Amino acid sequence: MSNKAEWQLHDPYVYGMLAKQVGTTIGVQTTRGALRGILKAVQPDHLVVEMGGTPFYVRSQQIIWVHPAKVHQSEGSPSETEKLTKTASLAHMHERMGY
Template sequence: MTPQLITLVDPYVYEALQSLDEKDVVIETARGTVRGKVKKVKPDHVVVEEKGKDFYVRICQIIWIMPD
């Protein structure tokens, strides 16, 4: 039997993040705040560059997003 992969995608958050591609943002997560430039947006995570380092944030952990 082949294992099945199940992912939950929040299409509205995904779409909002895509509209902020290459823009500075503040993202509040369950573990704290990430501030930086949106570098990549995938259905399950976003890559934010902060002070030259990449942070991979799972979309399901995002509480709110604000353009900076």
């Protein structure tokens, strides 16, 4: 009997994709519910997702799907689209007023 631990990589393509996403915000659906946070680590048998400063360890076999999550703009930090829309609105208003 050998004392060696043998690891099997059940989903090598998923593992490879997730390994490239470390440090990004992801959404993960598991058999127990959904998580959304920063992917901190990927191991053959689990991944670590940090939510609100707390690490959550998710077993790979419990994952149903994973997707990159959009990071929402913080308040007071308008997106480029919002900036352009506001500029166009001001220009239109000035034009109507004869400026």
